[in-house]
Amino acid sequence: MNTKKITVGYEGVRPVVIGGDGPLVYIGGPCAIESRDHSFMLAERIGKICAKLDMPWVFKACYDKDCRSSPDSFHGTGLDEGLKILQDVRREFGVPVTSDFSDPSWGAATGEVVDLIQVPAYLCRQTSILRAAAGTKRPVHLKKGQFMSPWNMKNSVRKLEAFGCDSVLLTDRGTFFGYNMLVNDFRCFPIMAETGYPVCFDGTHSIQLPTSMGNISGGQREYIPHLVRAAAACGINALFMECHEDPPNALSDANTVLDIQYLERILSQAKAMHETRLELLAKWGIDNVHAEV
């Protein structure tokens, strides 16, 4: 894919380049920061897997889950404690870190710590959030809303550009298919790549069944491998998957996070698919099958 390359990582960590014909990048970690020790444990385990696979990666964990269906659900550690933990993770492991933010007033503080700032899918067209994200001067990870068409994501990208951002990663995390159900339209990758920015597949939220369990979301994680292989074959620059060592007891997204015991095998397949796709395109040329009119 002829996309821009964006660099994730400021001083103190190994920068990760996402885009062009570069290697597939993994973005992952727990859905929510559960504790400092838990974040460190997962960062260490993911880091070892990615080192073994020679796969660049970004640690992801959120400090505030503002989109929970129930007021009783775990909301997060909060801004100050969460950012401190993320800062410690990047210092300890030398890995870029990312979190989303759900309130424009959290943008500046979040941008001071994270290497990649994430805009939640539900808020992907909110001007105040996009302005705050661009204002951090960090690369922006923009998730396609489940209600958005891939071509309409250009409007959000243009907003970011208007606010001074020139480094964007666009992610598909599924599209509403009626109620409580998501589907993936893999045409969204080449369509969103028409913006010129790299694209990413969210393999764990895509199998979510939104709020299907009354007041929390369900999920069919058995389909993660299939969707990840398909997305990598279609053409992505990064793969996002949340993981946990004990999914049933995860404090957030317990029904969708990937058990970390399966992370290596999924990443291995995604990486192989990605490299095979690049080899095929090098052999056969770009995918131009337009009819001549």
Next chain:
Amino acid sequence: MSTLKSDITAGAVALPLDSFPVVGQRTLLKQALEEMTRRAIGIACVVSDTDGAFLGVFTDGDLRRMLLRNQKPLPALLTDDVIMHANRGCTTVKPEDSLVSAVKIMEDKAIWDLPVVSNGRLVGLLHLHPAIKHVLGT
């Protein structure tokens, strides 16, 4: 009876830049169509977003041809950048070209408008109606 005037240049008769649709290359197709409708002119001149250079035109004819071959959902089409559908090899004239020769080009190509371009930059639009009036000296 009117007298044919052959000493008038295309630049002298062209519509000024602020009186016809001129859009940046990344203008959404929907916005370009709105501008053409607002100006009641069936052509939009497309210029570079970075240096203002003239890049091409998008016309009512381009729209008709595009609709006949388009397979995208209409909302996707309307979200396309106008440059994706613009004619980048369109005929242009220079401001110093004679009006008579420019009208001859319009006749030969059966077109109503000619962008007037100088050193790669759009300086005006020659529209058939005022052009004929000047040629005839009316």
